[in-house]
Amino acid sequence: MNDSSIDVLAIGNAIVDVIAQTDEAFLTREGVRKGAMQLIDEARAEHLYGAMGPATIVSGGSGANTAVGVASLGARAGFIGKVRDDELGRLYTHDLGAIGVRFDVKPATEGPATARSFILVTPDGERTMNTYLGACQNLSPADVDADTVRAAKIVYLEGYLWDPPEAKKAFRKAVTIAHVAGNAVALTLSDAFCVDRYRDEFLGLMRDGSLDILFANIHELQSLYQTADAGTALDALRREKVLGVVTRSAEGALVVTREETKSVPAYPIERLVDTTGAGDLFAAGFLAGLSRGMEHTDCARLGSLAAAEVIQHIGARPQMNLADLARQEGLAG
Amino acid sequence: MNDSSIDVLAIGNAIVDVIAQTDEAFLTREGVRKGAMQLIDEARAEHLYGAMGPATIVSGGSGANTAVGVASLGARAGFIGKVRDDELGRLYTHDLGAIGVRFDVKPATEGPATARSFILVTPDGERTMNTYLGACQNLSPADVDADTVRAAKIVYLEGYLWDPPEAKKAFRKAVTIAHVAGNAVALTLSDAFCVDRYRDEFLGLMRDGSLDILFANIHELQSLYQTADAGTALDALRREKVLGVVTRSAEGALVVTREETKSVPAYPIERLVDTTGAGDLFAAGFLAGLSRGMEHTDCARLGSLAAAEVIQHIGARPQMNLADLARQEGLAG
Numbered sequence: 033m034n035d036s037s038i039d040v041l042a043i044g045n046a047i048v049d050v051i052a053q054t055d056e057a058f059l060t061r062e063g064v065r066k067g068a069m070q071l072i073d074e075a076r077a078e079h080l081y082g083a084m085g086p087a088t089i090v091s092g093g094s095g096a097n098t099a100v101g102v103a104s105l106g107a108r109a110g111f112i113g114k115v116r117d118d119e120l121g122r123l124y125t126h127d128l129g130a131i132g133v134r135f136d137v138k139p140a141t142e143g144p145a146t147a148r149s150f151i152l153v154t155p156d157g158e159r160t161m162n163t164y165l166g167a168c169q170n171l172s173p174a175d176v177d178a179d180t181v182r183a184a185k186i187v188y189l190e191g192y193l194w195d196p197p198e199a200k201k202a203f204r205k206a207v208t209i210a211h212v213a214g215n216a217v218a219l220t221l222s223d224a225f226c227v228d229r230y231r232d233e234f235l236g237l238m239r240d241g242s243l244d245i246l247f248a249n250i251h252e253l254q255s256l257y258q259t260a261d262a263g264t265a266l267d268a269l270r271r272e273k274v275l276g277v278v279t280r281s282a283e284g285a286l287v288v289t290r291e292e293t294k295s296v297p298a299y300p301i302e303r304l305v306d307t308t309g310a311g312d313l314f315a316a317g318f319l320a321g322l323s324r325g326m327e328h329t330d331c332a333r334l335g336s337l338a339a340a341e342v343i344q345h346i347g348a349r350p351q352m353n354l355a356d357l358a359r360q361e362g363l364a365g
Numbered sequence: 366m367n368d369s370s371i372d373v374l375a376i377g378n379a380i381v382d383v384i385a386q387t388d389e390a391f392l393t394r395e396g397v398r399k400g401a402m403q404l405i406d407e408a409r410a411e412h413l414y415g416a417m418g419p420a421t422i423v424s425g426g427s428g429a430n431t432a433v434g435v436a437s438l439g440a441r442a443g444f445i446g447k448v449r450d451d452e453l454g455r456l457y458t459h460d461l462g463a464i465g466v467r468f469d470v471k472p473a474t475e476g477p478a479t480a481r482s483f484i485l486v487t488p489d490g491e492r493t494m495n496t497y498l499g500a501c502q503n504l505s506p507a508d509v510d511a512d513t514v515r516a517a518k519i520v521y522l523e524g525y526l527w528d529p530p531e532a533k534k535a536f537r538k539a540v541t542i543a544h545v546a547g548n549a550v551a552l553t554l555s556d557a558f559c560v561d562r563y564r565d566e567f568l569g570l571m572r573d574g575s576l577d578i579l580f581a582n583i584h585e586l587q588s589l590y591q592t593a594d595a596g597t598a599l600d601a602l603r604r605e606k607v608l609g610v611v612t613r614s615a616e617g618a619l620v621v622t623r624e625e626t627k628s629v630p631a632y633p634i635e636r637l638v639d640t641t642g643a644g645d646l647f648a649a650g651f652l653a654g655l656s657r658g659m660e661h662t663d664c665a666r667l668g669s670l671a672a673a674e675v676i677q678h679i680g681a682r683p684q685m686n687l688a689d690l691a692r693q694e695g696l697a698g
Contacts, residue, residue, distance in 0.1 A: 052463075053684060086433070086460040086682060089422035100419070119452040127419040130385075302635075345678065349419060351386060 036215070038134065039107040039323035040316075041184035043176070043206055044095020045168040045192050045199070046113030047147040048120045049308065051159075051346055052085040054152040059160060064152070069161040069223045071195060072150075077164040080150050089120075090347035091127040092149060094222060095190040097309045097348045101316025101338050103132045106355035107323055110134040110184060112176060112202070116167040121146040127349070137175045140167045157304035157343065165196055172198040173205045181209040185323050186245075188315065191222030194230040207242045218245035220315055221252035228255055238272050245275045245322075247315050253278055266293070277332065279314050285336060287328045296332035299340035309348025313338040317354075321363075334363050369548070371467065372440040372656035373649075374517035376509070376539055377428020378501040378525050378532075379446030380480040381453045382641065384492075384679055385418040387485040392493060397485070402494040402556045404528060405483075410497040413483050422453075423680035424460040425482060427555060428523040430642045430681045434649025434671050436465045439688035440656055443467040443517060445509060445535070449500040454479040460682070470508045473500045490637035490676065498529055505531040506538045514542040518656050519578075521648065524555035527563040540575045551578035553648055554585035561588055571605050578655075579607045580648050586611055599626070610665065612647050618669060620661040629665035632673035642681025646671040650687075654696075667696050 059066050062080065072080065091100075093113060102109035111128055115121035117139040124146060128135040147166035153159050171193075181187060187210040193199040210217050219237065221227050227234060234256060237243050246269070248256065253265040269276045269288050276288035284297040317338035321331030337358060341350050358364050392399050395413065405413065424433075426446060435442035444461055448454035450472040457479060461468040480499035486492050504526075514520060520543040526532040543550050552570065554560050560567060567589060570576050579602070581589065586598040595613075602609045602621050609621035617630040650671035654664030670691060674683050691697050 081459065084463065086424065086463045087456070088680060089456065091419065123420070123422065126414065130417065130419045346684070347421060351679070 036183055036185045037108065038110045038180070038184040040099065040102045040186045040188055040319045041110040041112065041181060042095035042099040042188045043112040043193065043203065044190040045093050045147060045165065045196065046096060046115045046124055047093040047149045047163060047168065048124055049090050049092035049151050049348060050081070050087045050148050051090065051151045051153060051306070051308065052087045054085060054154060056154055058084070059152060059154070064160050064162060065225070066154070066160050067158050068225050069163055069192070072162045072164050074164060076162070077148070077150065080162055084150060084152065088346050089123070090349055091124045092309070092348045094192055094220065094312050095188060096128065097312035098188055098316045098319070099133045100128070100131050100349050101313045101354060102320045104350045104354040105317065105320040105334070105338065105358060107320040110180060112137055112180070114140060114167050114171040114175060115146045116140045116143065118145050120148065121167070136177065136180070140170050143167060143170055151308055153306045153308070153346070157307050159306060159308040168199070169196045170198070171196060171202055173201045176202045176205045176209070178209050181206050182213040182215070184210070184215060186216045186218055186319055188218045188220070188319060190220050191226045191230065191234065194226065194233065216244040217242060218247065218319065219243050220247040220311065221256060224251045224255040227252050231256060238274055241273070243274050245277065246272070247277045247311070247318070249279045249281070249311055275328070277318055279311055285314065285332045287332055294329050296329055296336060299336040301340050301344055303344060305344055306346045307343050309342045310339045312348060313342040313350065330363065334358060337361055337363060369516055369518045370441065371443045371513070371517040373432065373435045373519045373521055373652045374443040374445065374514060375428035375432040375521045376445040376526065376536065377523040378426050378480060378498065378529065379429060379448045379457055380426040380482045380496060380501065381457055382423050382425035382484050382681060383414070383420045383481050384423065384484045384486060384639070384641065385420045387418060387487060389487055391417070392485060392487070397493050397495060398558070399487070399493050400491050401558050402482070402496055402525070405495045405497050407497060409495070410481070410483065413495055417483060417485065421679050422456070423682055424457045425642070425681045427525055427553065427645050428521060429461065430645035431521055431649045431652070432466045433461065433464050433682050434646045434687060435653045437683045437687040438650065438653040438667070438671065438691060440653040443513060445470055445513070447473060447500050447504040447508060448479045449473045449477065451478050453481065454500070469510065469513065473503050476500060476503055484641055486639045486641070486679070490640050492639060492641040501532070502529045503531070504529060504535055506534045509535045509538045511542050514539050515546040515548070517543070517548060519549045519551055519652055521551045521553070521652060523553050524559045524563065524567065527559065527566065549577040550575060551580065551652065552576050553580040553644065554589060557584045557588040560585050564589060571607055574606070576607050578610065579605070580610045580644070582612045582614070582644055608661070610651055612644060618647065618665045620665055627662050629662055629669060632669040634673050634677055636677060638677055639679045640676050642675045643672045645681060646675040646683065663696065667691060670694055670696060
């Protein structure tokens with residue numbers, strides 16, 4: 033891990049979030065699975081957008097949200113993902129640059145538009161995502177710059193990358209380069225249904241040594257091990273050769289190794305508005321802490337703090353300077 | 366006012382808000398006038414956007430925000446303004462339709478892009494606006510459909526309409542049609558510097574009978590009458606032939622007629638986040654109440670409630686259903 037110029041390099045789908053408040057009846061009427069991420073095609077995107085309420089547009093994408101969180105915490109972040117050279121693609125690129133995330137991937141000059149996710153937020157703060165992958169489908173190994181990957185202490189990959197056809201090759205290329213350079217690789221399972229689509233491959237990645245760190249919420253972990261019992265899933269995780277980081281919403285997070293399991297409480301909040309980005313920002317805090325050599329429990333506290341900020345407003349990107357917030361809370365590391 | 370199918374028809378600049386949090390130092394460095402709306406050209410827009418932080422994109426525009434507030438309160442709203450047929454123009458049109466605002470103006474198929482305002486929000490919640498008028502410069506009398514204006518109980522115009530060259534002709538056309546039909550005309554002074562640009566014309570409109578209702582905040586009113594003293598400005602307003610509605614931020618609002626002046630307190634809030642849209646939503650509540658025949662003080666209470674909602678989050682469009690909120694507060698009318 034010498035000569036690294038990036039603390040955390042995230043690789044993920046570059047997606048603009050189109051967020052609208054909605055009610056339960058709309059989800060039922062449209063037949064969408066509450067709380068999950070569903071992939072939709074262009075026709076369905078047109079339909080949903082026409083039917084949904086007024087929207088707020090904020091750059092998103094799980095891995096990119098994490099990169100932004102890392103940068104907001106004062107660590108050095110990079111992102112690899114694919115936009116098109118359209119208006120939303122330019123907004124997306126601006127937002128990454130403006131917070132200081134290194135983002136050098138060339139936008140596509142042809143093919144589908146910049147990806148967008150229609151995110152429906154219910155009054156309970158839960159978000160339901162309908163994602164049109166658009167330009168993300170063109171992310172390929174050529175977009176993974178070897179020098180950039182080598183320069184990163186930690187490469188962070190999202191499970192959603194298994195969805196676009198070429199992205200998993202980009203993913204595997206990054207893993208190989210990172211490990212040859214002696215750097216760490218982390219994966220987030222992303223979504224319980226995503227785990228359902230790629231369970232064997234994700235288990236394979238953990239067991240063939242591709243992964244050093246695994247992020248999951250408890251539902252994703254239960255989906256991974258196909259069990260309705262959280263304890264059983266955690267026991268299974270303890271037997272893997274990774275550092276496991278498991279989030280459990282308001283019940284806080286667990287840091288799981290073969291040797292021990294440590295618990296960190298969720299950070300208190302005033303009002304839950306929109307859970308979009310909670311997991312992404314938790315990972316940002318954890319990884320920013322890890323890149324500074326902080327204790328695992330302090331990493332989880334930093335993750336919890338970052339997640340608490342992002343669920344108290346609309347959108348998955350922090351609205352406050354997280355480094356200031358961490359200093360105020362004595363978590364500067 | 367018979368056979369009206371629209372309660373409030375707003376005519377204004379159709380502007381997409383590009384909102385970023387910032388600090389005082391950035392405003393100083395960029396030489397922008399805090400709290401005001403400044404017009405900028407394309408080159409300045411490019412520069413500011415490049416220099417500012419990550420942004421949230423929400424449809425805005427003073428008059429359109431008011432129309433959306435009226436619709437959210439369950440009254441019938443319409444909007445006249447000009448976008449281009451580009452991506453932001455489509456977002457803008459979607460957002461108006463999705464909340465139920467009637468918006469039939471054809472987008473421009475050539476010329477400048479949909480207007481955008483770069484809104485810089487400081488930690489005190491104050492917003493500073495830098496507006497590139499773009500497609501708004503093409504709003505013309507041809508866009509003012511006579512039947513639509515005749516169908517509206519109240520036509521609501523923004524002072525900002527005096528900025529684009531052709532819009533004031535559209536404005537005057539709407540006033541004439543509304544008055545021939547026996548409907549009411551309201552104007553908001555928009556901004557103290559806007560008043561400075563068009564003081565004589567605004568005073569002329571009040572005095573030649575073009576206006577029935579005037580909305581202003583106390584700074585705009587003082588600018589109108591060129592006085593540093595609020596009392597003097599209010600005395601001058603009392604002598605005009607209009608119903609005056611004056612907002613004073615946290616000190617609440619005044620309803621001013623020749624006969625009397627009534628005061629209504631501001632609505633209590635938990636946390637001031639972004640004042641963008643406060644005046645627009647106050648006007649929405651007041652006009653929605655007026656269109657239902659509510660007492661002036663109840664109209665002002667409804668305005669105060671709507672303004673309180675919008676200043677507690679980013680963006681100038683309500684995120685809660687204002688009709689539900691009004692019912693909860695016993696202001697359903």
